[in-house]
Amino acid sequence: MAASRPRSLLRNLNAKIAAIPMILTALVVFTGGTIWTVAYSFTKSGLLPRWQFVGLDQYERLWDSRRWLVSIENLFIYGACMLVFSFVIGFVLAALMDQKIRFENTFRTIILYPFALSFIVTGLVWQWLLNPDLGIQSVVRGMGWESFTFDPLYNAQIAIYGVLIAGLWQGTGLIMVLMLAGLRGIDQDIWKAARVDGIPTWKTYVFIIIPMMRPIFITTLVLVASSIVKVYDLIVAQTGGGPGIATEMPAKYVYDYMFGGQNLGQGFAASTMMLLAVLIVVIPWAMLEFGGRKRG
Amino acid sequence: MKTVHTFLAASTAMLTALSAQAADLEVTHWWTSGGEAAAVAELAKALNERTEHSWIDGAIAGSGNTARPIMISRITGGDPMAATQFNHGRQAEELVEAGLMRDLTDIAEAGNWREVINPPSLLDACTVDGKVYCAPLNIHSWQWLWLSHAAYEKAGLDVPTNWDEFVAAAPALRAAGIVPLAMGKQGWQQNGAFNVMMISLLPKDVYLSVYDEKNAEVAAGPDVAKIFQAAADARDMAADSNVQDWNQATNMVITGQAGGQIMGDWAQGEFQVAGQVAGEDYTCLPGLGVNKTLQAGGDAFYFPVLDDADMSAAQGDLAALLLDPQVQVAFNLKKGSLPVRGDVDLAAANDCMKKGLDILATGDALPDINQLISSDTRTQIEELFVEFFADASITVEDAQARFADLIADAD
Numbered sequence: 001m002a003a004s005r006p007r008s009l010l011r012n013l014n015a016k017i018a019a020i021p022m023i024l025t026a027l028v029v030f031t032g033g034t035i036w037t038v039a040y041s042f043t044k045s046g047l048l049p050r051w052q053f054v055g056l057d058q059y060e061r062l063w064d065s066r067r068w069l070v071s072i073e074n075l076f077i078y079g080a081c082m083l084v085f086s087f088v089i090g091f092v093l094a095a096l097m098d099q100k101i102r103f104e105n106t107f108r109t110i111i112l113y114p115f116a117l118s119f120i121v122t123g124l125v126w127q128w129l130l131n132p133d134l135g136i137q138s139v140v141r142g143m144g145w146e147s148f149t150f151d152p153l154y155n156a157q158i159a160i161y162g163v164l165i166a167g168l169w170q171g172t173g174l175i176m177v178l179m180l181a182g183l184r185g186i187d188q189d190i191w192k193a194a195r196v197d198g199i200p201t202w203k204t205y206v207f208i209i210i211p212m213m214r215p216i217f218i219t220t221l222v223l224v225a226s227s228i229v230k231v232y233d234l235i236v237a238q239t240g241g242g243p244g245i246a247t248e249m250p251a252k253y254v255y256d257y258m259f260g261g262q263n264l265g266q267g268f269a270a271s272t273m274m275l276l277a278v279l280i281v282v283i284p285w286a287m288l289e290f291g292g293r294k295r296g
Numbered sequence: 297m298k299t300v301h302t303f304l305a306a307s308t309a310m311l312t313a314l315s316a317q318a319a320d321l322e323v324t325h326w327w328t329s330g331g332e333a334a335a336v337a338e339l340a341k342a343l344n345e346r347t348e349h350s351w352i353d354g355a356i357a358g359s360g361n362t363a364r365p366i367m368i369s370r371i372t373g374g375d376p377m378a379a380t381q382f383n384h385g386r387q388a389e390e391l392v393e394a395g396l397m398r399d400l401t402d403i404a405e406a407g408n409w410r411e412v413i414n415p416p417s418l419l420d421a422c423t424v425d426g427k428v429y430c431a432p433l434n435i436h437s438w439q440w441l442w443l444s445h446a447a448y449e450k451a452g453l454d455v456p457t458n459w460d461e462f463v464a465a466a467p468a469l470r471a472a473g474i475v476p477l478a479m480g481k482q483g484w485q486q487n488g489a490f491n492v493m494m495i496s497l498l499p500k501d502v503y504l505s506v507y508d509e510k511n512a513e514v515a516a517g518p519d520v521a522k523i524f525q526a527a528a529d530a531r532d533m534a535a536d537s538n539v540q541d542w543n544q545a546t547n548m549v550i551t552g553q554a555g556g557q558i559m560g561d562w563a564q565g566e567f568q569v570a571g572q573v574a575g576e577d578y579t580c581l582p583g584l585g586v587n588k589t590l591q592a593g594g595d596a597f598y599f600p601v602l603d604d605a606d607m608s609a610a611q612g613d614l615a616a617l618l619l620d621p622q623v624q625v626a627f628n629l630k631k632g633s634l635p636v637r638g639d640v641d642l643a644a645a646n647d648c649m650k651k652g653l654d655i656l657a658t659g660d661a662l663p664d665i666n667q668l669i670s671s672d673t674r675t676q677i678e679e680l681f682v683e684f685f686a687d688a689s690i691t692v693e694d695a696q697a698r699f700a701d702l703i704a705d706a707d
Contacts, residue, residue, distance in 0.1 A: 244686025
């Protein structure tokens with residue numbers, strides 16, 4: 001063991017030297033920055049970092065804050081709905097697209113197009129569309145349905161779903177394209193075999209095709225989940241967190257306290273909680289995914 | 297470090313003696329609306345014409361909440377500008393404490409700032425440990441109620457002369473299809489309106505004991521309860537006001553869609569642009585027509601420490617220029633704010649500005665909220681009010697209890 005070690009270290013030496021900058025970046029910037037942030041979340045840092053230890057004070061204040069609790073709740077609602085709906089809609093669209101239809105390129109472009117827009121533009125467009133005085137509501141009323149009411153952004157109870165609509169509109173196209181790529185990767189022989197066996201199409205999808213598309217689903221899950229946790233610009237552009245604090249999100253809390261409130265400690269505490277939430281999701285998944293493979 | 301400082305100080309002194317060399321001064325600020333940009337242009341003109349330095353404009357679009365983080369990260373990140381706007385008070389406090397701001401004491405003494413600046417609280421807000429770190433530029437006050445004559449005419453009422461009459465007139469306005477109170481749905485506007493009511497409807501020591509002494513008992517007490525009740529009235533009156541930005545709300549008053557708005561004196565610029573005349577088309581009531589007391593806050597320029605001695609000297613020239621009587625008049629007339637010097641003549645001022653000047657002349661000015669509480673506490677209080685005004689189910693008692701908690705923890 002001891003004798004073979006230096007040799008394995010020296011193997012592919014050029015590649016390893018080339019990887020050093022990346023390794024250093026990962027260690028110093030990502031890990032170092034994370035540790036630094038977590039450490040300073042236990043201090044009373046204001047506008048500038050200041051090593052004045054206050055224990056868990058920042059965390060106590062964070063979990064006493066109604067705005068933080070509302071933010072967490074919103075993240076769960078938005079995250080759960082976004083995951084479920086974008087997967088279902090994205091997959092169904094991809095399956096429809098895969099029926100050898102005419103003008104597939106055109107439809108694919110139309111559906112993917114919103115993804116080319118930034119969240120800022122998306123947020124503004126949907127702010128206008130959902131504005132009762134100039135958006136969907138006024139158009140429908142103009143057509144004669146006088147009592148039609150559709151103003152989710154002005155009702156604190158359902159405002160988060162107004163944001164969800166915009167998020168889905170923007171993000172579903174990408175999911176569809178990924179899923180479509182997955183579907184195209186399925187060997188046509190599978191379909192023929194299923195047809196020979198007389199399996200209905202929907203059963204083929206659910207029991208054969210979807211399990212075969214597992215790698216695509218995992219890639220998509222990672223992309224969607226990371227976009228959910230860091231959602232910030234959509235909220236800023238579409239609602240600014242309003243009405244009241246009904247559509248606040250954790251990332252906005254972090255930004256507002258770090259820069260607007262000049263309270264780095266509070267912002268660090270909030271971002272540490274976000275990191276913790278991500279770890280709680282990622283670690284069991286990674287253990288299942290990679291730990292399982294080793295055993296198999 | 298110390299030797300560097302001594303060296304810098306020595307070279308600065310030498311250069312000041314030799315007269316400063318021409319320098320390009322980059323100035324960052326968040327004045328981007330029409331009237332504001334015109335006012336900044338006056339400053340740039342004065343610097344370009346009266347000194348050999350030139351003004352590099354660094355306007356940052358968006359409100360102060362957008363601009364301040366950018367300014368602060370430039371200063372702390374080692375790319376300081378020559379001068380930058382902040383509001384008077386505690387926004388730049390930590391930057392000063394960290395030694396990142398240029399000491400202006402020499403300029404202040406040469407210009408006799410202690411004597412000429414009125415109210416003196418503005419200079420106090422720039423002073424840390426006996427040293428002056430910023431140059432006050434203008435005075436803005438929050439305590440104004442703007443009323444639309446057209447709206448009251450349409451409802452067949454006389455224009456109110458104080459807050460109680462304004463509240464009493466609300467049902468009649470609503471019956472005439474007019475929103476009684478225009479208010480943008482942003483925390484700073486709602487929190488601002490609340491503070492205006494506290495100063496205007498109560499004796500001023502209540503305001504000071506809540507925000508200056510951070511006395512949570514007073515914040516939870518019966519006086520402040522009255523203000524929360526008034527805020528609930530305001531919430532009720534503003535229920536149909538569906539706008540976000542303050543100038544959209546002001547526009548509702550200008551067009552007669554709303555009866556009135558509680559907003560600072562910067563709203564005046566909007567009335568002027570719309571060609572309205574004070575006293576004929578609109579009325580301004582300082583102190584909501586009750587307590588004629590103004591809270592004197594405003595803008596000040598801070599000068600980050602620069603390594604280059606020429607630049608430091610040029611910063612000093614700019615600081616001195618900002619307080620120059622001519623510059624004060626030219627700038628403030630365009631900006632719609634009041635000059636920080638008590639000794640300049642503002643003959644061209646309109647009615648509302650004159651009312652403000654009279655109040656300042658009697659010395660009845662309170663320190664602005666930004667001078668008393670930290671940005672952190674302000675953010676928390678704004679959060680409370682944005683929620684309170686958006687959700688009619690939050691009771692006055694709940695909101696007051698949460699307010700008192702925030703004051704107890706305030707710094």
